[in-house]
Structure formats: structure tokens, C-alpha cells
Amino acid sequence: MIGRDLLGIEDLDREDIERILDTAEHMREIGRRDVKKVPTLRGRTIINLFFESSTRTRASFEIAGKRLSADVINFSPSSSSLKKAESILDTARTMDAMDPDAVVVRHGTAGVPRRIADILDVPVINAGDGAHEHPTQALLDCFTVQQVKGRIDGLTVTIVGDILHSRVARSNIYAFRKLGAEVRIAAPPPMIPVRVEETFGVKAFTSIREALEGADVVMALRIQNERLEGAFFPSVREYSSTFGIDRAKLNYAKEDVIVMHPGPINRGVELAHDLADHKPSVILDQVRNGVAVRMAVLYLYAGRRSSGPGASE
Amino acid sequence: MIGRDLLGIEDLDREDIERILDTAEHMREIGRRDVKKVPTLRGRTIINLFFESSTRTRASFEIAGKRLSADVINFSPSSSSLKKAESILDTARTMDAMDPDAVVVRHGTAGVPRRIADILDVPVINAGDGAHEHPTQALLDCFTVQQVKGRIDGLTVTIVGDILHSRVARSNIYAFRKLGAEVRIAAPPPMIPVRVEETFGVKAFTSIREALEGADVVMALRIQNERLEGAFFPSVREYSSTFGIDRAKLNYAKEDVIVMHPGPINRGVELAHDLADHKPSVILDQVRNGVAVRMAVLYLYAGRRSSGPGASE
Amino acid sequence: MIGRDLLGIEDLDREDIERILDTAEHMREIGRRDVKKVPTLRGRTIINLFFESSTRTRASFEIAGKRLSADVINFSPSSSSLKKAESILDTARTMDAMDPDAVVVRHGTAGVPRRIADILDVPVINAGDGAHEHPTQALLDCFTVQQVKGRIDGLTVTIVGDILHSRVARSNIYAFRKLGAEVRIAAPPPMIPVRVEETFGVKAFTSIREALEGADVVMALRIQNERLEGAFFPSVREYSSTFGIDRAKLNYAKEDVIVMHPGPINRGVELAHDLADHKPSVILDQVRNGVAVRMAVLYLYAGRRSSGPGASE
Numbered sequence: 001m002i003g004r005d006l007l008g009i010e011d012l013d014r015e016d017i018e019r020i021l022d023t024a025e026h027m028r029e030i031g032r033r034d035v036k037k038v039p040t041l042r043g044r045t046i047i048n049l050f051f052e053s054s055t056r057t058r059a060s061f062e063i064a065g066k067r068l069s070a071d072v073i074n075f076s077p078s079s080s081s082l083k084k085a086e087s088i089l090d091t092a093r094t095m096d097a098m099d100p101d102a103v104v105v106r107h108g109t110a111g112v113p114r115r116i117a118d119i120l121d122v123p124v125i126n127a128g129d130g131a132h133e134h135p136t137q138a139l140l141d142c143f144t145v146q147q148v149k150g151r152i153d154g155l156t157v158t159i160v161g162d163i164l165h166s167r168v169a170r171s172n173i174y175a176f177r178k179l180g181a182e183v184r185i186a187a188p189p190p191m192i193p194v195r196v197e198e199t200f201g202v203k204a205f206t207s208i209r210e211a212l213e214g215a216d217v218v219m220a221l222r223i224q225n226e227r228l229e230g231a232f233f234p235s236v237r238e239y240s241s242t243f244g245i246d247r248a249k250l251n252y253a254k255e256d257v258i259v260m261h262p263g264p265i266n267r268g269v270e271l272a273h274d275l276a277d278h279k280p281s282v283i284l285d286q287v288r289n290g291v292a293v294r295m296a297v298l299y300l301y302a303g304r305r306s307s308g309p310g311a312s313e
Numbered sequence: 314m315i316g317r318d319l320l321g322i323e324d325l326d327r328e329d330i331e332r333i334l335d336t337a338e339h340m341r342e343i344g345r346r347d348v349k350k351v352p353t354l355r356g357r358t359i360i361n362l363f364f365e366s367s368t369r370t371r372a373s374f375e376i377a378g379k380r381l382s383a384d385v386i387n388f389s390p391s392s393s394s395l396k397k398a399e400s401i402l403d404t405a406r407t408m409d410a411m412d413p414d415a416v417v418v419r420h421g422t423a424g425v426p427r428r429i430a431d432i433l434d435v436p437v438i439n440a441g442d443g444a445h446e447h448p449t450q451a452l453l454d455c456f457t458v459q460q461v462k463g464r465i466d467g468l469t470v471t472i473v474g475d476i477l478h479s480r481v482a483r484s485n486i487y488a489f490r491k492l493g494a495e496v497r498i499a500a501p502p503p504m505i506p507v508r509v510e511e512t513f514g515v516k517a518f519t520s521i522r523e524a525l526e527g528a529d530v531v532m533a534l535r536i537q538n539e540r541l542e543g544a545f546f547p548s549v550r551e552y553s554s555t556f557g558i559d560r561a562k563l564n565y566a567k568e569d570v571i572v573m574h575p576g577p578i579n580r581g582v583e584l585a586h587d588l589a590d591h592k593p594s595v596i597l598d599q600v601r602n603g604v605a606v607r608m609a610v611l612y613l614y615a616g617r618r619s620s621g622p623g624a625s626e
Numbered sequence: 627m628i629g630r631d632l633l634g635i636e637d638l639d640r641e642d643i644e645r646i647l648d649t650a651e652h653m654r655e656i657g658r659r660d661v662k663k664v665p666t667l668r669g670r671t672i673i674n675l676f677f678e679s680s681t682r683t684r685a686s687f688e689i690a691g692k693r694l695s696a697d698v699i700n701f702s703p704s705s706s707s708l709k710k711a712e713s714i715l716d717t718a719r720t721m722d723a724m725d726p727d728a729v730v731v732r733h734g735t736a737g738v739p740r741r742i743a744d745i746l747d748v749p750v751i752n753a754g755d756g757a758h759e760h761p762t763q764a765l766l767d768c769f770t771v772q773q774v775k776g777r778i779d780g781l782t783v784t785i786v787g788d789i790l791h792s793r794v795a796r797s798n799i800y801a802f803r804k805l806g807a808e809v810r811i812a813a814p815p816p817m818i819p820v821r822v823e824e825t826f827g828v829k830a831f832t833s834i835r836e837a838l839e840g841a842d843v844v845m846a847l848r849i850q851n852e853r854l855e856g857a858f859f860p861s862v863r864e865y866s867s868t869f870g871i872d873r874a875k876l877n878y879a880k881e882d883v884i885v886m887h888p889g890p891i892n893r894g895v896e897l898a899h900d901l902a903d904h905k906p907s908v909i910l911d912q913v914r915n916g917v918a919v920r921m922a923v924l925y926l927y928a929g930r931r932s933s934g935p936g937a938s939e
Contacts, residue, residue, distance in 0.1 A: 031725050036669050036671060056720055059724065063697070066697040067697070264720070288724065288725065290724075
């Protein structure tokens with residue numbers, strides 16, 4: 001049995017992840033129909049509680065909820081008015097009192113979804129919290145690899161970029177390792193967490209060539225320009241020439257390597273222009289699969305309250 | 314027969330209020346089901362026309378409408394571009410021309426919903442206008458008291474805070490008095506309207522102790538910090554120690570007193586920290602009941618156009 | 627057969643336009659019912675991708691989509707973060723990957739909807755692009771004239787205002803001419819495009835009197851105040867006295883002339899105060915018909931993908 005909340009991949013075991021991916025397989029088929037809608041969550045309410053703006057992830061959850069016939073309510077409190085932790089929690093309590101079946105939370109600070117889950121009875125889905133986790137992103141990434149490669153066990157996945165500040169990297173490290181892949185990370189030294197190999201079970205590289213050797217999957221992370229201008233790295237240009245993924249660097253990897261990116265892309269920085277749109281990149285497959293994976297997550301987490309005596313309409 | 318618009322509690326008689334509360338009783342039951350949806354307003358369009366931002370009230374109306382199967386359209390014109398009264402009315406006329414079944418209006422200026430109702434044929438629901446009225450808040454407050462106490466007639470309700478600038482206070486004074494309660498207000502003198510006892514039929518107190526003596530219900534209002542820093546009152550700290558509700562002050566009230574607040578709370582100012590989350594406060598019940606009461610209001614006001622010959626699908 | 631995208635009236639032939647108007651006739655009837663909803667687009671997803679804010683047009687498309695039972699997703703990327711063309715196109719690709727059945731695009735720059743249509747497989751509906759076209763506005767204007775006058779062929783339509791910068795004027799010139807009307811434009815010389823008569827087949831006037839003589843329809847355009855303050859025209863007051871439409875000037879036109887405006891109106895500038903609200907103006911009919919015309923457009927463009935083998939629910 002899967003837990004009540006989806007706060008991070010760290011909490012899931014392999015069976016949980018596989019169950020979500022299997023469910024997403026069914027959901028993906030719905031998205032290919034003309035009538036892309038099933039009555040599964042009719043009469044259920046999903047609240048998208050986004051303290052940090054993110055139109056892409058919000059839209060993906062909204063479409064996922066609506067394709068399951070749920071009522072989806074978007075709620076984006078201005079973060080300026082909610083600086084205090086107690087105001088954030090009061091907002092969550094207020095939303096909870098409107099009897100949703102799940103609350104999808106995004107916040108710029110790590111740990112907020114967990115603190116909200118601690119005080120609510122309703123399932124909480126983490127849609128990204130600070131530099132902590134972004135579990136549905138990792139699930140859609142695993143789902144995409146499985147679609148293309150047919151398996152994850154035994155593959156080599158190289159994640160390139162600002163690992164230290166990336167919730168996408170953290171969630172993907174947990175997810176791919178639990179599913180049996182070897183995970184490598186490649187970044188300039190200031191962007192690598194201390195003791196990362198011991199803590200996360202990955203291999204860390206500062207040479208992109210070594211990191212890519214034999215890789216089945218290369219995942220480039222989005223670089224925050226403001227970080228590059230600070231102490232972390234000399235310049236965008238230097239980052240791009242050393243760690244930006246282009247066809248020349250892909251020659252170090254396996255012949256059938258695929259390239260992933262969580263988006264939005266800084267073209268010409270993390271990824272060469274032509275790679276963003278063409279094979280072997282699978283970036284738009286990631287987006288498409290995101291809807292299917294979020295349908296699976298909403299189905300499994302928001303759809304499962306037992307039907308009480310007054311449940312039928 | 315209830316009127317066409319819900320602009321303020323002042324316009325309602327006791328029977329109208331009781332009819333709304335009785336209907337809310339049925340709606341509340343729907344919110345407890347797994348399938349929290351009835352087809353009552355299917356094919357009806359509700360426009361949330363919010364000139365003043367209010368995510369909580371907007372979300373409550375949106376959820377209420379969707380649980381009745383209505384199509385809900387959120388429309389939040391930037392108030393900066395709509396300073397002139399004629400632009401506000403033109404916006405309302407434009408919305409009206411899209412044939413909604415009700416328009417829910419919030420505006421920072423008292424009287425705007427009435428001016429809009431004057432020019433539209435469609436029912437207008439006031440979701441808060443300046444310091445004038447916030448009728449659905451008062452209805453959900455009465456509903457909550459009735460749920461907890463079993464009656465309103467004969468109770469003593471003490472409203473504490475900035476009465477002068479509070480639409481919540483005004484609407485609640487009308488509502489509780491029409492339902493037979495004794496209403497008291499307690500505030501520093503600059504926050505009490507002139508001639509309030511004659512005009513509104515309440516008893517005004519500047520001593521919180523006297524105001525609470527024998528009270529069944531204490532309603533703390535949200536304090537706007539910008540008011541406290543001005544001429545109205547010396548300081549937040551002084552306000553809090555004199556009028557902030559805590560367990561010590563509650564000893565003056567009846568043993569089974571309940572504590573209400575329209576939210577969002579300034580913890581430690583109007584309400585002691587521990588009171589916000591624990592009995593005898595019923596703040597989250599107010600939020601939950603808000604959805605049921607707004608379902609009742611939308612049902613009664615937006616659902617009643619007679620079915621013409623082409624009405625069936 | 628109508629094309630895949632609706633990017634501008636320039637691309638349509640007379641039969642296309644008439645087919646949309648005929649379909650809108652059926653849709654209009656639905657808006658008059660109590661249950662204003664048909665299951666036509668159930669399970670289809672419409673994305674409103676508005677880079678330029680426009681609550682009126684967005685609300686009209688949203689209501690149109692919901693009355694056809696489509697799921698409508700509003701997506702308004704902050705234009706500040708999307709200055710580069712490649713970011714705009716990446717956003718469109720991302721939306722496309724979520725498998726919508728149509729994407730409705732508004733952007734402040736001419737040509738963006740076409741560039742998006744070039745890279746997407748899904749139908750793109752232009753909801754206004756810079757000074758280029760606003761096809762659904764022209765369609766609803768033609769529909770309104772046809773409703774009131776019973777025909778368009780042979781009528782004289784005078785468009786008054788800043789023709790040079792108006793997408794509404796461009797689309798209407800194409801539409802009314804294709805349907806057989808004579809189109810005149812009237813404006814101060816700096817607001818008239820060069821070689822407009824040869825290029826667009828209209829008659830250009832700088833005398834409002836001559837332009838209105840014998841007109842069946844007068845369409846006043848919204849004046850952007852910032853343009854008036856620049857080199858284009860001396861002052862709002864002078865514009866208003868020379869080109870603002872009032873009852874005195876209407877005496878030059880036919881006795882049964884009607885007055886149109888795309889909204890929002892600058893009252894007392896393009897239109898005299900009393901004309902905005904009373905006959906012979908049909909401005910609110912335009913808004914009402916806008917929903918019907920957009921229902922027709924969504925039906926014809928978003929509803930037509932052939933049902934594959936997995937299409938039934």
C-alpha cells in the first residue's frame with residue numbers, strides 16, 4: 001500500500017514507484033483518445049496550492065485532474081503576503097477545510113509540503129519544494145526512460161548541472177537508483193554537494209567526458225543564471241563550453257543515448273540549440289508523459305478514500 | 314420569495330435568512346460524500362468578478378459552483394485600469410452580455426455591487442464591498458453558530474475589533490439581530506461608529522470584560538495593521554493586550570462560549586496563538602460551512618430562471 | 627474544407643466565413659437555454675495561451691469552450707520572462723506536448739500565432755496578434771451585422787479610428803469585403819496606412835462627413851491614449867470633436883445605421899456617452915455574439931480530429 005502523501009521519492013520503495021509507472025501506462029492511453037476523459041475522479045476536488053509560480057507544472061496537474069473529471073481549483077497566494085510560516089500553514093488549513101481530495105503544493109522553501117502534510121488529513125502531493133524534491137518530475141523522467149529503453153534496471157544515467165541546488169536532481173537520483181540504474185553526476189565542483197557519493201550512492205565527476213562514457217541517458221539540468229554570476233561558476237560561456245551538452249560530447253556516451261531536460265531550456269547553455277528539438281532528445285515526450293504520470297498520481301492518492309454510506313450520487 | 318440579488322443582509326428578512334440556512338444544511342451533506350457533486354446547476358454559468366483580490370472567498374465560491382456542476386469563470390480585472398466608475402460598470406455589462414446565470418462581485422468600494430445590480434438583469438451576489446457588507450460571510454457565521462448551538466434566538470454574540478471599517482461586522486450585526494440574538498460590540502472608541510446603538514440596535518462596550526460577560530459567541534475581527542499605526546489606536550501590542558481574545562478573557566464569557574474569526578488571522582493580535590487552532594474556536598468550521606452556504610446561495614439565486622421551451626438539452 | 631488553423635481572415639474565403647457564421651447561428655440558440663451546454667467537445671482540451679493580457683477575450687473563449695463541454699486551461703506566461711522568440715516557441719511546444727485539441731493564442735507581436743502554428747500539429751486560433759489580425763472579432767462583427775441587417779452583401783461599412791495600428795480594422799476590412807460589403811475608413815492622415823486603397827480595396831476618408839454618407843454600419847475603434855499624445859494626433863479633445871461618433875454625426879449616415887465598437891470603450895472619446903448604451907449601438911450584442919462565434923470556431927477547428935480506434939470512452 002502506497003502512503004497517504006507524495007512528499008518525495010526518498011519515502012517510496014521500488015514497488016511504490018513501479019505501481020505509479022504501471023498506472024501511468026494506462027493513463028497515457030487515455031491521452032491518445034479523442035475523448036481524453038474518464039469519470040474516475042468525478043466529484044473529487046483537487047486544489048493546486050502554488051506558492052511559487054510555475055505555469056507549466058500547474059497546467060500539467062490541471063490537465064491531469066480534468067482528464068480524470070476532477071474539479072481543479074487553482075490557488076496561488078502571493079508569496080509576499082505569506083512570509084511567515086504560520087500564515088502558510090493557516091492558508092493550507094483553510095484550503096483543507098473546503099474538503100478537497102488532494103492538495104498539490106509547490107513552495108520555494110524545502111520542507112513546506114511536509115509541514116503542511118503534518119497538519120492536514122487530506123493527501124498532499126509535492127509539486128516541488130525549494131532544493132529538496134520534485135517527485136512527479138522524477139516519476140515522469142523514469143516513465144520516459146522506461147518507454148524508450150524498455151527498462152531502467154542496469155542503465156547508466158548521467159545528470160549534468162547544478163546538482164547542489166536542484167530538486168529535480170535529488171528526486172531523480174533517488175528514483176533511478178531505486179529502480180536499479182547507476183546514477184552519475186557531473187558538475188563544476190561548487191555545484192556538487194559534499195559527501196554526495198556516500199550520501200546518495202552516485203558517482204561524482206568533474207570531467208564531463210568521464211561522466212558520459214557509456215551513459216544510456218543524459219539529463220541536463222536548467223542553470224539559474226543568477227547562480228552563474230555569483231561565486232559558483234565563472235561565466236555562462238565557460239559553463240556552456242565545459243558542461244553544455246552538444247553532439248560532440250554525446251559521442252562519449254552510448255550510441256543510443258537519449259537526452260533529457262526538465263525545461264524550460266536555456267538554449268545554447270545547458271543544451272546545444274539543435275539538440276533541444278531533435279533526437280536523441282526526448283524533452284517533449286517528458287512533457288507529454290508528465291500529464292499521464294500526474295493522472296496516475298492523482299488517481300492513486302486522491303481517488304482512494306473509501307466510499308461512505310452517502311457516497312453515491 | 315427571495316429577491317433577485319444578494320447585496321446585503323440589511324435587505325433580507327428573517328424568512329429569507331432561514332431559507333438560505335435550511336438549504337445550506339442540505340448542501341453541507343453533499344460536501345461529506347466522496348462524490349461531492351450534484352447536477353443542479355449543470356449548464357449554468359457563474360462569473361466571479363473580483364475587482365479586489367481575495368483568493369479565499371473566490372476559491373470558496375468556485376468550489377461551491379463546481380460542486381453544483383456550474384461552469385465557473387474567474388475574472389479579476391486589474392483595478393489599476395478600472396479607476397473610473399464607468400469602466401467598472403462597462404466591465405459588468407460586458408460580463409452580463411456573455412449570459413451568465415449569476416455574477417459574484419467583490420470590490421473595494423462600498424456600493425459597487427448595488428450599482429452593478431441596478432444595470433444588470435442577472436442576479437448579483439455581493440462577495441464583499443468596501444466597509445459596507447459581506448453577506449455570505451454573515452450567513453456562514455450564522456450557519457456555524459446554529460450548527461454548534463442548535464439555535465440563534467436568545468444568544469448573546471459579542472463582536473470585537475474594528476467595527477467602524479468592517480463589512481463583516483455590519484453584515485453579522487444585521488444577520489444575528491434578525492435571527493433574534495443580542496449583539497454586542499467591543500472596540501477602542503475610534504473604531505466604534507457614531508450612534509451605533511441607535512442605528513444598529515447593538516450594545517457598544519469599550520470594556521472587553523463587560524462585553525464578554527454572559528456571551529455565547531465571541532467573534533474577533535481581523536485588524537488591519539495599517540489602521541493600528543495611524544490615529545485609530547496606539548499600537549498592535551496595546552490592542553492585543555486590551556482586545557485580543559485569549560483564554561483568560563474567555564473566562565468572562567459563558568462556559569460553553571465559542572470563538573469565531575473570519576480569517577485570515579493575525580495570530581497573537583486578535584486571537585491568542587493557541588486559540589486559533591483549538592476549541593472553543595470554530596474557525597475551520599466557518600470555512601467548511603462557507604462552501605455549503607455559498608452552494609445554497611448559488612442554488613437559490615442562480616438556479617431559478619424559469620425553463621423556457623428550449624431549456625432541455 | 628476549412629483550414630487547420632484560424633490565423634487571420636485574410637486566409638479565409640467567403641465560403642469559410644459563411645460556414646462559421648452559419649454554425650454560430652446554431653450556437654447562439656444554445657446560449658439562450660437555461661442549460662447552456664452541449665456535449666460536443668467533451669473530453670477535448672482547449673488551451674488559452676495568452677501572452678498579452680486580455681480578460682474579456684479570454685473569458686469569451688473560456689465560456690465558449692465550457693458551453694461545448696471542453697476542458698479549458700488558461701495559461702498566461704508573464705511576458706517579461708519570455709522576451710526571446712525561442713522561449714515563446716518553447717512554451718508553445720510544451721503546451722502542445724500536453725495534447726490539447728486547440729491552442730488559442732494572443733500575443734502583442736504580429737505573426738506569433740503563425741510561427742506557433744508552423745511548429746505545432748494542433749489547430750491554432752489567433753485571438754489577436756499585434757497590429758496584424760483579430761479574426762474572431764471580425765467574425766463576431768459580421769455575425770452581428772447579419773443578425774441586425776439580414777445581410778452583409780451590398781452594405782456600406784465605415785470604420786473610424788486608428789486604422790494603422792488596429793488588428794480589429796484589418797480583420798474587419800478583409801471580412802466585410804469578402805462578404806460583399808463596401809468598406810470605408812475614416813481617420814486623421816497619420817492613422818491611415820500608406821496605399822491603403824490599393825492594398826485593401828477600401829475607400830479612405832479624412833472627412834468624417836463624407837465617410838459616413840450613406841453608411842449602414844459605423845464601427846468606432848478604441849483609441850490608445852498613448853498614441854494620441856505622440857506624433858499621431860494633436861489631442862484627445864481634437865480627435866473626439868473631429869472623429870468621435872455622436873448623434874449629430876450619425877445624421878450623415880443612413881437612417882437605420884448601427885454603431886459598433888470592439889470594446890472597451892473610451893466614453894466621450896470614440897463614442898459619445900449616450901451612444902455607448904443606447905440604440906443604434908449594438909455593442910453588447912457584439913459581446914453576446916462573441917461567445918456564439920467562438921463556440922462555432924472551437925467546434926469547427928478543435929472538434930474535428932477523426933476518431934481513432936480508442937476514441938470511445
